[in-house]
Amino acid sequence: MNGIIFDIKKFAIHDGPGIRTTVFFKGCSLDCWWCHNPEGRKLETETVSVKPGGDASDSRIPARTEVIGRDVSVASVMEEILKDVIFYDQSGGGVTFSGGEPMMQPEFLIELLQLCKENSLNTAVDTSGYASWDDFEKIYNLIDLFLYDLKLMDDESHIKYTGVSNELILENLARLSSMGSKVEPRIPLIPGITDTEENLEAIAEFLTPRKNIRQVVLLPYNRLGEDKSRKFDLTYKAGQLSVQSGDELENKVEIFRSHGYGVRIGG
C-alpha cells in the first residue's frame, strides 16, 4: 500500500504528548484562507517553483523547482517512524498523522495505524474532521488522541473561509466523543475571522455537552502560512494580519476557562 506524504518531521514537540514523529499527508478538502501548509493541499505530487528564504523580489536567491510530495509505501514510512522509538518510549510520545488531511487517504492511514499499534506506539491524528463517518468508524479505536480542528461555528462563515460546511465536522466530533475517543479540540485563532468572542463562545457552548472533552488548545496566529504561500508563490487569502498580543490572548483563554475548560496555548 502506498500513499502520498509531503514531510516526515521528527522531534515534533507540539503535536501531542511527548516527543513525536509527525507524518504529513498530502491532500485536503478544505481551502482555508489562512492555510499553514499550502503545499499539502493537492492530493498528488506536484512540481513547484520555490523561492526559499525570501520572496520573488529577492534577487539573491534564485528560484528553483521543487517536487512537493512523495509517493511512499507504508513500509518505508514505518521504517522512519520506528527509528525514534527510544524517544517515544522515554517521553511518552509517539506518532502524529497530520497534513493536509490524513483522513483523505483512509486505507493508507489504517495500515499505518495498525502497524503503529503492533509496535505499541501512541497514535494521534490531526484532522479537520471533514471525512465520512464510515472512515472514522474504521480507525477511531486505533487512535489514542484526536487533535481536532474547530474553526467556525457559523456555517455560512465556515463555508466562506474554508470552502466546506461544518455540519459533518461537528457531527463527527460529537460521535467520536460519545464513543469515548480522546479528543483535543484545536482552535486556530485567526484575527477577525475565528478569534471573535462570538465564535469562541459558540465553540465553548458546542463542546459543553461533551463531558470527556475538558481541554482545548488555542493556536495563536502566526505568519507561517503567509510565509509559505510566498515561498510557493500562492495567494494567501487571509491577507496581512497581525499577531495577537498577550493581553488579547488572555481574553480568549478566559472565554474557555469560564466554561470550565483547561486551556493550552500553542501547538
Place this chain on the structure above:
Amino acid sequence: MNDRIRRLRQQSLDAIPRISLERAQLITEFYKSGKAERVSVPVARALAFEHLMENKQICINEGELIVGERGPAPKATPTYPDICTHSLNDFEILDSRKKVSFKVTDEIMKIQEETIIPFWAGRSIRDRLFDAVDEEWRAAYDAGIFTEFMEQRAPGHTVLDDKIYSKGFIDFKNDIKKNIDSLDFYDDSDASAKREQLSAMLIAADSLMNFANRHSDKLRELAKAEADASRTEELAQMAAICERVPAHAPETFWEALQYYWFAHLGVITELNTWDSFNPGRLDRHLMPFYRRDIEAGILTEERARELLQSFWVKFNNQPAPPKVGVTAQESNTYTDFCLINLGGVSEIGEDAANEMTYLILDVIEEMRLVQPSSMVQISKKSPDRLLKRALKIIRTGYGQPSLFNTDAIVLELVRQGKSIIDARNGGASGCVEAGAFGKESYILTGYFNLTKVLEVTLNSGIDPRTGKMLGVRSGDPREFETFDDLFEAFKIQLKHFIDVKIKGNRIIERLWAEYLPAPFMSILIDDCIQTGKDYNDGGARYNSSYIQGVGLGSITDSLTAIKYHIFDKKNFSLKNTLDALNANFEGFEQIRKVLLDDTPKYGNDDDYADDVMRQVFEAYFEQIDGRLNTKGGHYRVNLLPTTCHIYFGSVVGAMPDGRKATEPLSEGVSPVQGADRKGPTAVLKSAAKIDHLRTGGTLLNQKFTPQILADENGIEKLAHLIRSYFKMDGHHIQFNVVTAETLRKAQQEPEKYRDLIVRVAGYSDYFVDLGIDLQNEIIKRTEQGLS
C-alpha cells in the same frame, strides 16, 4: 549576589590578563644557585617548589573570603620557562594577538631576554622534546597530522577526590614517612629512587603548609591595620583558617574551600598542568561540612553561598597559562578546563545529588563566569528536578553546565579495568574526559587529524600541501576497484601515523618522568605515596594515555561520498573527484553541489553514512586501544576537539564531503556543520552509533534558540531528548544558545547553517527554510530574549 561578591566578580572580570615573570625569575634563581645539582631530580623539583612557595608574593584582595593567587595579582599569569621558554617573538605575539592575549611590558621583555632565555635555552622540556623526537614525528607534526600536548604544558589531566577533606598535610607527611621507613633496600632495586621521590614529597608538603602560614601572617597584619571592625574579625578568622589548613583536615565548610584552594595553587604553581586542577565532585565533598556547620549554627545558607561565590572568583582569576604555536591553536582560550562535577552517583551507586548540588547550581547561574567550568552528571537514578534545573541555566545562554551520562562514564572506566567504586567516584574533567578522580593520570597526548590521514591516503602517501611524501605507499587510489581497497589503504596510513605518534609519546613520557617529576601533585593522587613513584612516572593507580580523534563527521562524510558516488552509484570517477579537490572545486561546482546535497551524511540516522562512521571508529580504536604506555597503563581513544578542528581544517585541502580547503573540520562527534537535516533525534541516533563505552569521552554540541526552551514543555521535551541519548550510552551533550548574530550569519550563508532549528510559533522549523520576514522576526525575538 551581595556587594562584596559583586565587587570581587567585577574585579576579576576587569583584570587584564598579563604576563608575570615572578615564577620564572624565582625558578631561574633557584636553578642558578647550584642547589639543584647537588640533589636528585625529584628533590631538586621539590626544592624549587619550596623556593617558589617561600618567596612568591602574597596577594590578598580586598574583601575576599578565600585567599591565594597563582600570580602576584588576579590574572597576572606566570610563565614556566622550565617547560616552555617563551621567545621574545612569542611574547610579542601574546601581547598583540587579538584573541586570548596577555600584556607584556618592556621590563618583562628585558628580563626575559637577559635572564630567562639565556639560562633555559636547551634546558626547557620543550627544547629537549623537539631534540628527542625523530624526523618522521617532526614531519607529521609539522603537517598537522597530530598535535603534542606535552610540548609546552605539563601532564595534568587529573582531578582530586575526597582525600583532603579527611587528611591534612601533616597526615600526608606521616603516610610518606611511614613509606620511607618501610622501604626495602635489600630486595627492592627501586628503593633508592623511591626514597628520593618520597623525600621530595615531604619537602613539597612542608612548602604548601609554609605558603598557607605566610597567608596567615599577612592576614593578621592586615587585620591590625583594618579600620572596619567586622572585616578585622573576618581577617582574623581567615588567618586562623590558613593556620589550620592545609596542615590539618578541615573542620568547617570555609576551611574545606580554603584547603582545596591551597592545594589547587600548589598544583598549578609546581607545573603548568593541563586542565589546571579540579576539586571534582564538589557537591558531595562539601555536603558534610555544610550540614555540620548549619546544625552547629556557625553557617547560614547565605554565607555558604557567599563563600562559594568567593571561591568561584578565584578560579576566574587564573587564566590558562600563555600558550603559543600549535598549542595556542588547538586550545585557544583563557579557560583552563577546571570542570566542577555535580550530581552523579555515590560509591555504592545511589543518586548523589544533594542540597549542595542545587546551591552550587544557583552559584553557577548567578556568577556567570568563564571559569570554573561546570557540568552535571545525570545517571538513570538522577531526579528530573536536577536535569531540569540544569536546563534552566543552560537556556540562559551561558554554555554551562554541560551534561554527562554517569552510567556511561562508569562503564567506560570499568571497561578500562578500574574498580566499580573508583569508577563511581569518578566523573569527567577537562572537556569531556572520563577519569577515576584522585587515582588516575589520564593524559591527553594530542589531537589526531583523521581527515588529513584520508587526504594523504587519497594522494598515495603524499601531502598535497607540500608535495612531499608524508605517509607510506598505500597504492594509487585511482586504481582501486572497491571501496574496501580504499579503506584498507586508509588503514595502512592510519597505522603508520598512530605508530609515529605513539613512538614519540613514549620518548616524551620518559622526558617528563626523568626531568620534570611533580612531587607536590604526587602527594594528592593515589597511589604515588604508596608506590613511591611520581605522578609523571606511573605513580598513579591508573595510567591512561589518550589520542583524541578529530573530524569524525568530516572523514565520515568524505568516505561516504566516495563510497556512494564512485563505487556504488558510479556517478563519477575517483580521478574526477581528485581533480575537483585539487582545484578546490573551482570549475567543478556541479560535482560539489552533488557532494553536498545528494549524498548520505552522518547525523541523519542514515545507516549508509553511519556505517562508514562505525568503520572509521573501529579502525581508529583498533590502532590505539590497549597499546602500552611507559607508565604501566594503556592507550585509549576519545573524540573531542577543543578548538583543534579549526587548526586541523586549516591544513587540509578540499575534501569529498564538499568542504573547501582550509575550512574547519567537524567538531567532536557532531555532524559536519549544516549536514544534519533531520532534527535532533536523528543527530543523537547517529552519534549513539559510536560505541561510546569503548571511548574515554566524546563531545556532542547542539545548538538551540532560547525560544525552544522558553516554556515548561520545551524544558520537558529537551530533558527527554537527553535521557534518550543517555539511554543509548551517549557520553556527553552540550547546548549552545544561538544568538541573533548567528542567525544573521545564517541569513548570509544559509548553506552553513542548514541544521539550525528555531521555534517559529507552536512549532519549530529550520531557520534557513523560513522567509526573510519570519527570519527577521525571530532574530528580533532572539535579541529580546537574550538581553
